[in-house]
Amino acid sequence: MALHVRISTLVLFAGVLLYWLFADTLSRHGTIKDEQPLVVAHWGGYQDYQMWKEIFAAFRLKHPEIDFESRHMPSTRYHQKIQQQIVSDTAPDLFMMENETFPKLIISGKIENISPFVKAMGRWGEDGEDLKNQYWNTAIRDFGEFNSAIGEWEQWGMPLYGGCNLLFYNKANWSRARIRVSEHPDSPGLRKSNSGWWHVNDEKWNMEEFIAVCKRLTMDLDGDGRIDQYGLFVPQKHWQTFHWILGASFLDETYTRSTFYGPECEASLGLWQDFHLKNKVMPTPSALSALNTNTGFFTGMISILNTNTSALMFLNSTDVDYDTLHLPRGNSGRRYTRFFWEGMAISSLSQKKAEAWIMLDFLTSIDAQKIIADYQMSLPSLIASEPYFLRGGKGQARDVDLHKFIEAAESYARRQPISLHWGPMLRALTKCWESLISQNEEFRMTPRQAIARYLFESPDLSEKLPPIDPAAAEEYRPVWEAIR
Template sequence: MRRRRFLSGALGASALTALGATGCGNMQSADPNTITFMFRGSTEERDVFSRAVKLFEERYDTTVNIISTSADQYATKLQTAILGGRTPDVFYFDAGRATAYMVNGVLADITPYVESTDLPVDDIWQAGLDLYTFDGDQRGSGPIYGMPKDLGPFSFGFNKSLFDEMGVEHPDPDVPLTWDEYLSRCQQLTGDRDGDGKVDTWGASINVGAEIHAFLWSNGADWLNEDLTQVTVDTPEFAEALQFIVDLREVHEVTPSINDTEGLDGYQRWLRGQIGFFPVAPWDLTLYRTLDFDFDLCPYPVGATGKPATFIGSLGIGVSANSTKKDMAAELAMFLACDPEAQEIIVGEGQTIPNTQTHAREWVKDTSTEPQNKQEYIDIVEDYGRFVQDMLTYTPEWLHAFHTNLQPVLEGRRDVVEYLAETQQSMQGFLDAGNEQFRIDQEANS
């Protein structure tokens, strides 16, 4: 009962009521040579991974029933399947839910299959492998409960064409800009390019939910303490980072105003070539390579530490603990994560960086496709990238609470320090509740 209560809590009672009437059908085949794979993504990503699965079927003489959904539908459909005891043999899962899935018996321990495979699992980025291990108390060691579908270094990019047109010096690919230098570049890039008297280019457009990590970490701040028990947003270093982001729009006016984003948001303006600096994550490359301007990568600007920082995302590929074909299911998970031919398909279409180190060393040498500075992605994985801590805690709601009432702060209508002091208490409550639920579920499943 505790296991079901925890999993259902992720959706809420009203969602469960609605979902109970629809169901997901049978997600495991009775055919011994057929396994089911459930995953998510854009139309392009689903096409790419379907091609990789086809290669698996041919090599292993196995049939894979594919269930693919858009990203916004996936979590609900997966939870419905889990709650109904119809978990697919192989499935994507969010790293932030991994510990709960491990503790509550949703994911199979695939260590024996990893140890006996001929696939180059040992060549996968160690950070990706460690993320899906769990020793019963914490992540990062112990049995393996999943393969990394990818490591997604959230890099910073710039519009080379706009820089050249505005006569602005390109950022150094190896030496990060300070916040002051970054602001200066943004000011030079903000202007009226078509001469109609209205600003139509901006230095940057900040997505706070995604980019705040880079600013706070480089300034010496963090979300939680080292053992993940205390929320630490109420510090001067954190306040300084958040205030810098707010001031980019409200004081310096180098990002689109609220009125400017009513018709076109920052992302859409970047696609139109109107933004100087903008994130360029690996999953963006398929689209970004079709744009009418040249772009490249650079480190994020740095705060007081003088060291760049950004986050690394990841999805896991797991095997259902109740699958009757765990051997073949584990083989598919490993195949998608590291088989050289499968990786050529996935990486070649601009969906991820290489999941294996050997492939990555060759990939960064290719300057025929953008970005030319692919080394930046590898630097993030090997050097200055981090996992956001909601990927490691039992539940991610504590971080969601930070953004609940953030908008007045971003608009300069509420004091940053005051907000952080207040929201720290709310976030701590969610973190404590998640840690207590972890303890309860450990005891119930021990």
């Protein structure tokens, strides 16, 4: 009996001691779920970081009741990490995503349907039309989908900023080649004056005239037999603008069937190859070496750069004299460029969905969109912020025609060929482009061979994105059988 009393006394004493030692810790951890801040994840460089600091400071003034923590990472690390967090169910409450990966994210069950939040604020309208009309055409559509089961549009994320591609040109290089942009709107796309100068009207120029300008801009400046000044550089992922201009495409209008074959596609791939190897108006990856494209442009190595608004902040920090040009027109008389958007989604596992929506609503409001516009690193998704983008403040340090971005967005920018299978499609396309300009002639492919490789090397991709015209695609099978 005495033994039982002693044991009971020891257990009671141990319990009191443990409570005394850890009561404070237990108290804190017992309520930690409620005390955790809203976590917001985003990416970018130093300028992006400064922009986000300003946006968050404005949010704190408007919503001091919401405690939040921002997590900023460089783009390369961010995308890898956020994918790991999504898979492991540890994603932040509110996180940034690109439009290319969004269709797959919607069906994953990992993000919240925000349609109810939008409707509760009276911003929805008939089938989301009010929301769609407030933002650039493709912006809202890239972060939502039509649910055929219920016959309604559903919004799963909101666009923050993005924009479209234009041509940036180095004025010193153009002067060296005796080329200038025409000031006469009625002049032809390209003409030579009596003084020997060539004049470009980028409202009217076509692909033939564009190629002629690129060839003229390509120069060996010191006579050593090597090109020092290239006419053009188009990053591989941006070639789709010229692919469209030449009448080719990647997917049909439903984004479910492949159209990557046929004469127009072969012409596009042939031009990509010729630009690198025959005309040599574009540097190969080895010629560009360690330089990134922006650096190659401001040092004068590249005369025309196909890029987007993200280049503005960097180029304006240099002394390069540059401006923007519209894309040339194809045989149809039409021109195209690509829209891209970056947006935010709310984790479906978030315990702070209401606070996350308040933050997301603020990020897409005029208060935050004006700050994004002020930095001019991208085109804000809210149409009402357009005047602030054109006026700028922190981004524009010189007389650059930014209105052309608005003109392109309004008239000829189109949605990227985004599908559920964007990842494998992009990898297959990358192999296709690279095979066309391989420095090893043994591995270099013709346009027909590259298309055959795309169509038949990855059976899984063919099943997911079958050709819209199987008979036309089958014409490439003998080519594939000959090279496999």
